[in-house]
Amino acid sequence: VQRALPRLLPRAVPYPALSFHDAGAPVWHGAVEPDFTATPPERREVTLVGNGWFKGFRPDEWEDDSALDAARLVGAADIAARERLRAPNDAAPDAADADLSLQSAPSGETTNGGDFKRHPAIPAQMFDFGRTVTGFLSLRVRAAAPAGATVLVAFDEVRAPDDARFPVNPFRASWTRVLKWRLAPGDYDLLSFNPTSARFAAVAVVGGEAEIRRFGLVDYENPDKSRASLPPAGDAALDAIVSAARETFAQNAVDLLTDCPSRERAGWLFDSLFTGRAEALFTGRNDVERAFLENYALAPQSPDLPPGMVPMCYPSEVLKGEFIANWSLWWLLELREYAGRTGDDTVVAASRAKVESLLGYFASLEGRDGLLEDVPGWVFVEWSACNDRDHVSGVNSPSNFLYAAALDAAAALLGKPDLAGKAASIREKAARLAWNGEWFEDNALRDDSGALRLPGHVTETGQYYAFYFGAATPSSHPALWEKLCAEFGPSRDAARVWPFVTPSNAIPGAYMRLELLLRHGRPEQVLKECRAFFAPMADLTGTLWESLSPDSSLDHGFASSAAWLIHQALRRLR
DSSP states (O other): OOOOOOOOOOOOSOOOOOOEEEOOSOSEEEEEOOOTTOOOOOOHHHHTBSSSSBOOOOGGGOSOOHHHHHHHHHOHHHHHTTTOOBOOOOOOTTGGGOOOEEEOOSOSOOOTTSOOOSSOOEEEEEEEEEEEEEEEEEEEEEEOTTTOEEEEEEEESSBOOTTOSSSOOTTSSSSOOEEEEEEOSEEEEEEOSSOEEEEEEEEEEEEEEEEEEEEEEEEOSOTTTTSSOOOOOSSHHHHHHHHHHHHHHHHTOSSSOOSOTTTTOOOBTTHHHHHHHHHHHHHSSOHHHHHHHHHHHHOOOOTTSOTTOOOSBSSSOOTTOOOOHHHHHHHHHHHHHHHHHHOOOHHHHHHHHHHHHHHHHHHTTBOTTSSBOSOOSOOOSOSSGGGSHHHHSSEEHHHHHHHHHHHHHHHHHHTOHHHHHHHHHHHHHHHHHHBOSSSBOSEEEEOTTSOEEOOOOOBHHHHHHHHHTTSOOTTTSHHHHHHHHHHOSTTOOTTTSSTTSBOOOIIIIIHHHHHHHHHTTOHHHHHHHHHHHHHHHHHHHSSOOSSSSSSSOSOOGGGGGHHHHHHHHHHHHO
């Protein structure tokens, strides 16, 4: 059956410059004896294929498993400890004398499932880009006669621990970062097919002999990252954070706003609201955000989602029909902020029918008290205990605070003031229910009589949701507000200070906190906490992360809004 091609829209965002980023000389070289007991860890490109989540090929369909070769270099012990992390060291003393000719031992028996010989010392070199960069890894290689060479590249955003057997661990998080080429004798310019992110890359010749004549990356980023002129902060740590935010934005805003340029390159809602602020700051426009929102306006209703629900990420939505209801509410907030920031009402007009359908879906989830209750799907509040099932079940307070704000946004977008009245009612009811006299609790559950009771779940981010969305103010809850300002934040020792209050993570609690401090006249504190929170990230990777822990992607689009927070605080001080 022939199907008509979709209508293509004019490209409204700039093409990437695709400039070459030379890694320079290797900073480490050595030899590694393979560990033939090692096997790759579980990773998402394997475990999520073929069960309704992702399309792809299963291992029994593969012709080769480059991850197996990489696992033998990394070693079984280091794979088991792959969450460990080290800060980048200076170049090894002998780095300048590194031999660019890599030759594997010629003797031994080739093993099944890999290109290694049985007992060779595998030569390797490591390159350091100086910060995390995103693009297409590029090698200029001469494969020697008569056998040619098999070249493996393992890469990551951080270096492996000092005592690791191999300097880069491509299994640090939940996906594999390995490239492999089998080359006949000759000269090659090699370029990876997919863009990815790396600060460190180790090149190993696991068969034959090769000379690595150049190693680098073809940048794949937004070329307008410095289009808007920004005054320096006048503080080395803050300037480094802004620079890291700029790189983070550029690598996550090529043609739409993505969450991270390495793990999935997906256009997620929620993240996009914060990245849109960074785009306005760095480029003076919001071309990429407009393209992102236009995608959502034109997206057909997915048959795998409840009627009225929009995808949590698009166009790369998962096949299984999972959705984050909360992210669709953040979409309404972003539409309103985008229209206010740009004066562009066309995307709002194109989204109107979807907005109304979404409101109808949420109205069906309102329980007997008029609050959202037992919201289906993935109820995402934050990467912390806030997301635990026992915190989000029943009437989830942060979700209802967000719902009230989304109704306010919809009232403005649709010109329906009655929605603002409904928002005020939900906000007041949710605040009254969640307040235990000292803290806002995360949720309420029905007892045997059907009454809603508080189970005692208190989180730092739950407090920020209440203040961020107007369920509480510094004047309505002064004791809690002063406590949050003085005793919480990135420097709190959570084991000693309010240990029963689960600390916030980056997404979004830390950003909510900083924005609240900004709103309520504490710019000096914003800058102080930005230094404490973001400077270690900027120092380690030159980008900003999705989590306080370096156990996932370390280049997350929404984190670029740290620059927006810093410049807003500096403007108020000046």
